Amino acid sequence: MAERESSVGVARVERKLSRAWAFLSGEQRVFHYTVGNHGVLQFAEFSFFMPLTVAKDARHGGVGVLIQHGDAVQVAAHMFGVPRQAVQEVDLRDACAEVCNVFSDCIATDFSAEQTVTIGLPRAAGPMEYQRIAENSVARAVYHGSAGAHRLLIVLYDSLRLSP
Amino acid sequence: MKATPILLSKPLKFLVVDDSRAIQAIIRRAILKCGYEPVEVKTALDGEQALDIIEAFVPDLVITDWHMPKVSGLEMVQALRQMGHKTIRVGFVTTEKTPALLDQAVSNGAMFILHKPFDDAELAAAVVSSVKDLAKHLVPDPVVVQKKDVEPVKEASLHKQLQATLGNIPFRLIARDPMTAEKLPPNNLLGLYVGTGLKGVYAIGVMDGNAVCMVGGGASRKLPPEVRAAMECGQPDDTMLTKANDFMRAVAQCLSETADPGPVAVSLAKASIVKNTFAKLAEVLTQTGRRSDFRISIPGYGEGRMAFFVMTA
Numbered sequence: 001m002a003e004r005e006s007s008v009g010v011a012r013v014e015r016k017l018s019r020a021w022a023f024l025s026g027e028q029r030v031f032h033y034t035v036g037n038h039g040v041l042q043f044a045e046f047s048f049f050m051p052l053t054v055a056k057d058a059r060h061g062g063v064g065v066l067i068q069h070g071d072a073v074q075v076a077a078h079m080f081g082v083p084r085q086a087v088q089e090v091d092l093r094d095a096c097a098e099v100c101n102v103f104s105d106c107i108a109t110d111f112s113a114e115q116t117v118t119i120g121l122p123r124a125a126g127p128m129e130y131q132r133i134a135e136n137s138v139a140r141a142v143y144h145g146s147a148g149a150h151r152l153l154i155v156l157y158d159s160l161r162l163s164p
Numbered sequence: 165m166k167a168t169p170i171l172l173s174k175p176l177k178f179l180v181v182d183d184s185r186a187i188q189a190i191i192r193r194a195i196l197k198c199g200y201e202p203v204e205v206k207t208a209l210d211g212e213q214a215l216d217i218i219e220a221f222v223p224d225l226v227i228t229d230w231h232m233p234k235v236s237g238l239e240m241v242q243a244l245r246q247m248g249h250k251t252i253r254v255g256f257v258t259t260e261k262t263p264a265l266l267d268q269a270v271s272n273g274a275m276f277i278l279h280k281p282f283d284d285a286e287l288a289a290a291v292v293s294s295v296k297d298l299a300k301h302l303v304p305d306p307v308v309v310q311k312k313d314v315e316p317v318k319e320a321s322l323h324k325q326l327q328a329t330l331g332n333i334p335f336r337l338i339a340r341d342p343m344t345a346e347k348l349p350p351n352n353l354l355g356l357y358v359g360t361g362l363k364g365v366y367a368i369g370v371m372d373g374n375a376v377c378m379v380g381g382g383a384s385r386k387l388p389p390e391v392r393a394a395m396e397c398g399q400p401d402d403t404m405l406t407k408a409n410d411f412m413r414a415v416a417q418c419l420s421e422t423a424d425p426g427p428v429a430v431s432l433a434k435a436s437i438v439k440n441t442f443a444k445l446a447e448v449l450t451q452t453g454r455r456s457d458f459r460i461s462i463p464g465y466g467e468g469r470m471a472f473f474v475m476t477a
Contacts, residue, residue: 019281020280020281022281023280023281023282023283024281075186076186079186079187079189079190080185080186080189081189081190081193091185091186094184094185094186095184095186097184098184098186098187101184101231101259101280102259102280102281104259105259105261105280116262119231119259119260120231121183121231121232121233
C-alpha cells in the first residue's frame with residue numbers, strides 16, 4: 001500500500017462516498033479509509049473496474065469496486081424503484097456498473113489532483129481479471145463501508161502495468 | 165411525493181440517454197415528479213441510439229449522460245445541432261467535471277449540467293426550469309365549438325351509456341344537480357377530451373370518487389359491501405378504476421353528439437386521479453355554462469356525482 005493519503009483528502013473522499021451511496025442505494029452508510037491490504041484481492045460477486053488514465057504522464061490505473069450480493073440487490077431495487085424480490089439479474093449488473101461509475105468519480109481526483117484524469121467506462125471484472133489487475137498495480141487507497149454482514153470495498157489502483 | 169398535475173393539451177416529450185438503465189429509471193421518476201401530464205418518455209442506451217430515435221421522435225428535452233459507448237453525450241448533442249435540430253433542449257446528468265468539456269456542452273446549448281450524485285428534487289427543478297415556457301404554451305387553449313344552449317351531455321345519452329356499463333344493475337340518474345368543490349371526496353377521476361381537428365382540450369369530465377367506485381364496481385360486478393368499502397376509504401381498486409376509465413371513454417360519444425359544427429369525433433385523451441384540492445379542478449367547477457352535472461344513485465352502493473364541461477372562451 002502506498003503512503004497514506006492526507007487526512008483532509010481521506011475525509012473528503014469518505015464524505016463523497018457516503019453521499020454517493022445514499023443516492024445509489026437510498027441507505028446511509030459511513031465509509032472508512034482502510035490501512036493495510038486487507039480485502040484488496042477479496043473478489044466479490046459483483047466486482048467492477050473503472051479504468052483511469054492521466055494522458056500527460058501516460059499513467060494508468062483504475063478503481064475497483066467490490067459489491068456483495070445483498071448490497072447489489074439493495075442498489076438495484078432502489079435505483080429501479082422496485083421491491084427487492086422483483087430485481088432481475090441483469091438489473092443487478094446494470095446498477096453495480098453505475099455504482100462503479102459514481103464511486104470512481106468520488107475517488108478519481110486522488111489519482112491525480114494536478115492533471116486531468118480521463119475516466120473510462122465501467123466493466124465487470126471476473127476473478128481472473130481482477131486478480132491480474134491487483135497483481136500488476138499498486139493499491140494506493142482502499143475504502144470500505146460495512147452494514148451488518150455486507151462489506152463494500154473501493155480500491156484505487158495506481159501504476160497499472162496492463163492495458164486498462 | 166408527486167406534484168399536483170399540470171395538465172397539458174399535448175404531451176411534453178423527453179428523451180433520456182444513459183447506458184445505465186438504472187439511471188434511466190431514476191431520471192424517468194424525476195420527470196414524472198414534475199407533474200406534467202401527459203408526458204412521453206423514451207430512452208436510449210447511447211448517443212447513436214438517441215440520434216436514431218430523434219429521427220422519428222423529436223423530444224422537447226433530451227437528458228443525457230456524458231460517458232457512453234459508441235457516441236458520447238457531447239458528440240450526440242453536436243451531431244444533433246449539425247442535423248439542424250437547433251431547438252431541441254438538452255441537459256446533462258454526468259460525473260464529468262472537466263471545465264473545457266463542460267464549456268463545450270454549454271456552447272452546444274446545454275440548459276443544465278447536473279453532477280451525480282444528485283437529489284431527485286434537483287433534477288426535477290432542472291427539468292422544470294428547462295421546459296416551463298413550453299408547458300405554458302401547452303396549457304389548454306379554450307375552444308368554443310359546442311352547440312349553443314345545448315348541454316354537453318344529454319341525460320338520455322348518459323343514461324344509455326350507464327345502462328351499457330352497468331348491465332342489469334338498477335340505477336337512478338338525476339340531472340342538473342351541480343357538482344361543487346365542497347361536495348367532492350378526496351380522490352376524483354378527471355378526464356380530458358379532445359376533438360378531431362380541434363385545437364386544445366375540448367371538454368373535461370369529472371367523476372367523483374364515489375361515482376368511480378360505483379360505476380367501476382358495478383361494471384365489474386362487485387358486491388355492494390366491496391363497493392361501499394372502497395367508497396368509504398376513497399380508494400377504488402384497479403378494476404374499478406379501469407372500468408371507470410372505460411366509462412369515461414364511452415361518454416366521448418355523448419359529447420360528440422352535441423359538438424358543433426358537427427360531426428366532431430370526441431375522444432378521451434387522458435384520465436387520471438386527482439385530489440379534490442387540485443387547483444384546475446376547482447377552477448373548472450366554477451364554470452357557469454356549457455356543463456352537464458349528474459348525480460347517480462345505485463341501491464346498495466350509494467350516491468356519486470359526475471360532470472362534464474366544454475371548455476369555454
